[in-house]
Amino acid sequence: MSNAITTLLSPLSPSAGPLFLSPEDMAWVEKTRDAMSVEAQIAQLFVLSARHDSIAETDGLLAHTPGGIHRFPTHDLDAAWAATRHAVERSEVPLILSGDIEGGTVSAPFTTAIPNQMGIAACDDLTLSADLARIVGQESRALGYNWSFTPVVDINRAFRNAVVGTRSYGSDPHRILAQARAYVSALQAQGVAACAKHWPGDGLDDRDQHLVTSVNDMDMDEWRATFGRIFGTLVDDGVMTIMSAHIALPAYIRDKLPQAGAQAFEPASVSRLLNQDLLRGELGFNGLIVSDATVMGGLTSWMDRAEAVPAVIEGGCDVFLFSRDPVADMDLMLQGLREGRLSEQRLHDAVTRFLSLKAKLGLHRKTPDERIAPLDQTRNLLRQPAHLDRAARAAAASITLVKNRDTLIPITPDKHKRVLIISDEGASFFSGAPERDFTQLIASMEGHGFTVRHFDPDTMPTPDDTDLILYLIGQEATPSLSHIFLDFAKLHASPRNAMIQFNREIPTLLISFGQPYYLYDAPNFATYINAYASLPDVQTALVERLVGDAPFTGNSPVDAFCGKEQLTW
Template identity: 35%
Template sequence: MVDLTSSPFDLNEADVAWVRSTIDSMTLDEKIGQLFINLNTSFEPSYLDGVVDRFHVGGMRYMGADAATVQEHIRYAQGRSRIPLLIASNPEMGGAGSADDGTLVSTHLQAGSNPDASIARDMGRVAGVETTAMGCNWAFAPIVDIHRNWRNTVVGTRSFGNTADVVIERAKAYFDGISESGTVCAMKHFPGDGVDERDQHVVTTWNTLSSDEWDATYGAVYREMIAHGVQSIMVGHIGAPALSRRLVPEIRDDELLPATLAPELIQGLLRGELGFNGLVVSDASLMLGLTSAMPRRDLVPAAIAAGCDMFLFFRDPEEDFGYMRDGYASGVISDERLDEALQRILGLKASLGLHRTPVDELVPPPSALAVVGSTEHHAIAARIADKTVTLVKDTEHNLPLNPAEHRRIRLYGVTGGSDFTGTDPGGYLTIAREELERRGFEVHTFRNAAERQAAGEEGVYFHTVMADEANGTYADKYDAAIVFANVAGFAQEATVRIRWSTPMAAEIPWYVTEVPTVFVSLNQPNHLIDVPMVKTMIHAHNPSREAISATIDKITGASEFQGTFNDNVWCGTFATDF
C-alpha cells in the first residue's frame, strides 16, 4: 500500500489525482520507462531524443561538466519529456561532484570532525543552492553509513563518523540545509556500509552485524531519518545475513542476496519494520555487488520485484528495457508492484511540484548559475576548513614550523590514481607549494624516478633517486619535510592504501629521524597504518585550496587546530599513536 497523503509525500487531493490520472494515461512502455534512471553519457540533443522518446525514463543523472553545460542539458531534457523528470546529482561535498565548477565545501567526515553541527547544514545548503541553480531536484545524499571498520575506504571520507549518534546528528543537519532549496534527498546505502572492508563497486559486500547490533546502530539511523522526513532511500548492493535470517529463518547461506535483490530487506525490514513510505532507488546497476549475483536478464526485473521503485542506470538501454518488460510479462513484476512503484515515482515528482510548474520554468535561467562556485560559497568552505583541519598527533612537538627556523622545506607528494570520475588528483601539490611560498618558505619539491624520466633525464632509477635523496647531507639541505598525501579513489579496488612510486621509494618518510617531518592527509583518515613512523600527522580532509591554506596556517602557528578525530585514525594497530 502507498499512502501519498502521508509523509514523505504529503500530497493533497489534486496532487494524488494527477498521479493517478497520469499513471492511467501511460502506455505499458511509458510505465516501464518510468522505472529507469538513465546515466546521460552525452550532452548531444540527439542522444537525449533517443533516451526520452524511446525509453521514456523517469529520471536522469548526467556525467560531469561545467554548470552551464549541465543546466542547458537539463533544460533540453525537461522540454523533451512528456512527464517531468527527476534530475539527480551527487552533492556529497557541496556543489563539487555535481558540476566541475561547483564548490567543494566539505567531505562528510570533515563535517563530522568538529562539535559544530552547523557545518553539515552549511554543506547541505550550498549543495542545494548550487544544484538547484543547474536544474537538479534530487540529491543522492546524505550518506548515512557508519565507518565502523577503519579498513573500509569506500566510506572512509564519505561517512560522518564511526557512531550512529554523530551520523544521525549530521545527516539531519545536511538534510535540513539542502531542503532549504526544495531538493529531495535519497540517503544511502541501506542496509549500511562501513562494516565490510571491501567496496561493493567491485564485489558484493556484507553488513555482518548481529540483528541486535544493527538495530542499535544502522537501524537507529534509518528510524531517525525516516521520522525526520527523508523522501527516498538508495539501497546498496550490500547483504545483511543476520537481518535476512531474522525475517526468513529458513534462508540458506547460498540464497542470501544483496539488499537490492532481497525482498525481505526492502519490503520486510525497510517498508515493514521501519515503516518507510517513500521511494526506494537501487544503487548503480553496473556495480559488481549486483551484477555478480545473478544474470542481468533476471536481476533487472528482480530488483523491482524485491521492492526497488527505480532502477539506477542502464547497461545497454535496449537490453535492460527489454529485460524489464519481459519481467513484467512473465509475472516477475506483478501489476500491484508496478503500480506501487509508479505511484511513488509520480508521487515524488508531485511533492516537488513538477506537475504544476510550466515546462519552461522547470530549470532556472542561466543567470541563476552565478551562485555556483561563488565567492560566498568558497568563504564558507574556508571557514569550515579552519574549524575541521585536525592535528592527529605531534608527539615530537615538531610544530609550529616557521620560515625563520625552517626556511628550506622538502615537499613530497603522495598521489593516488584518478578515480572513476576521471578527476585529476595531482593539482594539490602546486597549491601546497604556492601556499608555503606565500608564507615565506623556500620550497624544494621532490620528484620521483618516473617524474624525472618523464622530464627527459636518463639513467634514473629508484636506486639512483634514493642515493640522491637519502644521504648524510639531507639535514644540511633541508630544515623540515612536509608530505601531502592525496590518495583517493574507490570503485576500482576493494580497498585503497598508499602505493609508493617504487620499491623502497625515496619519498617514504625515512627522513623522520633527520628533520622535523609533517604528514598531511588530504583524503583518507587511515594513513598511519602505512606511515606509523611519522610523529606529526594532520588530517586536512580534502585537496581544496581552502583546506590546504588552512592547514599551512596551522602548521605555522597562525591559527589553532580545531578539528577532532575518532579512533579509526589509529587503525587498531600498534605503534601508530606514538
C-alpha cells in the same frame, strides 16, 4: 500487455509520510500513470546517467523516455545548463534530475565546493552543517537538480574500506545521525529530495560493493541500535528516499529464514525481506526506494542480468538506477513481467511512487524557467560571496591535527626553510573529478618564506639539503580501489626505494588530503594531519595552521589510530 494494467489495481495513496499528496496532485499521478502503456511505465522506472553535457548524449537518453537522468559533475556551466534545459523542455512526463552531490573535490567547478561529509563532521558544528546543506540545496536546484543521493549514513568502521571513508560522517552512530538529520532537513527545505544511503548499512566490510556483494555482519540487536536507529529516525523525520545497496544483512534473513543458505547473503537491492519487511514494515518507510547502480559488481556477480533486472523492482525498489544498455534492460523488465517474475502490483506501486515523488517536488506544475532559470540568472545563483565564505570557513575548521609527538608544528622558515615535497597525484573514479593540484599549498608555503622543491628519486634527501619533508598524500573515498594503503613504492618511485624511510633523519610531516587512516602504514611518523580533501581553501587554511597563524580545530570523526597503540607513539 500494451495497455495500462493499473485500472485493475488499487491505487497507492499514502495517507502519511514524505510522499503524501493533495487530492489534486494525487489525481495527476493517477492520470499520468494510467495513460501510460506498460512499456512506458517500465521506462519510467529507469534513471539513466549522463557524463558529457552534450545535446547529442541527452537526446540519446531521452529517446528511452526514462523517468530520470543522473548528472555527474562537468566543467562547463554553459554546456551543463544547455543539456539540462534541453532535457527538461523535451520530456512529456516531468523528468527528475539526480546527482551524487557529496561535496569535496567531486564538485562542479562552477559551484561552491564544500567539504566532503567527513570534513563536515570534523567541523563538529551542526549549525554549520545545516548552512552547507542549504548551499548545496540552493545551488543544486539552480542547476536543475531535484534529487541528491545524499547523505551517506554508513558507519566508517572498517578502516581499509576504500569506498566509505570520507563519504561518511565517521564511525560514531550518534554523530552520523545528528549530521544526517541536519542535512536532510536543510536540503529538503530547499526543494531537493534527500536520499539516505546505503541501506542496510555499509562500512563494516572492508570490501567494496562496486566490486562484490559486501556484508553487514551485525547481529540484529546491534543493527537496530545503530543502523536501525539511524535509518528509522530519518524515516520519522521525513527523508523522501532511501537507496538500497548491494549489501547483505544475513542476520535478518536468517531470523526470517533459519535454514537460509546462500540467500542469507543476497544484496538488499533485490531482497524483498530487507526492503519490504524490514525497511517498509518494521521501520515504516513510505517514501521511495531507489536501487544503487545496477551495473555494480555487488549485483552483477550475484545473479545474471535477466534475473536481476525484474528482481530489483520485485524486491522492493521503486527506481532502477543506471544501465549500460537501456533497450536490453527495459526488454528484460518487460520479459520478467510477462513471465511472472515481476508482478503487476509491484510495477504499479513503483511507478506510482516515482510519479508521487515528482509531484511532491512540484515538477508537474513548474515551467522550464522554474525548473532551471535562464543561464545568466543561474550563473548569479552560484558561488555567491556568502556561500564561498561559509565553505571556506568550513574547510578551515575541518583540518585535524592527529599526531604531533615531537611538537614539529608550528614550522618556521628559520628551522625548516628547505622543504621537500613528496606527493601522489591521487585519482578518482567519479566522472568530472579534477586533477589534483597542490599549487595553492606550494604558493602559500613560498609566500611564508619557505623554499620548496619536489622529490627526485635520483637525488635522495639528506639532512644536509633538506630541513623538512612534507608527504602530501591520500585521496577521497573512491569506488573500485579495493583497499586503502600508503603506497611508498609509488611515492618513492620504485619498490626498492619504498624501503627507504627518512623520518628519523629529517623532520617529516604526513598530510592526508583524503582518507583518514594512512598513519596505519606509517606508524613511526611523529606528525600527522587529516585534511580530508585537497580543495584550494583547505590548502590555504592548512598552511596558516602549519605556521601557527591559526589553531587546528578539527575533531576527528574516526579513530585515526585504527585502534592500534603502536600508531600513537
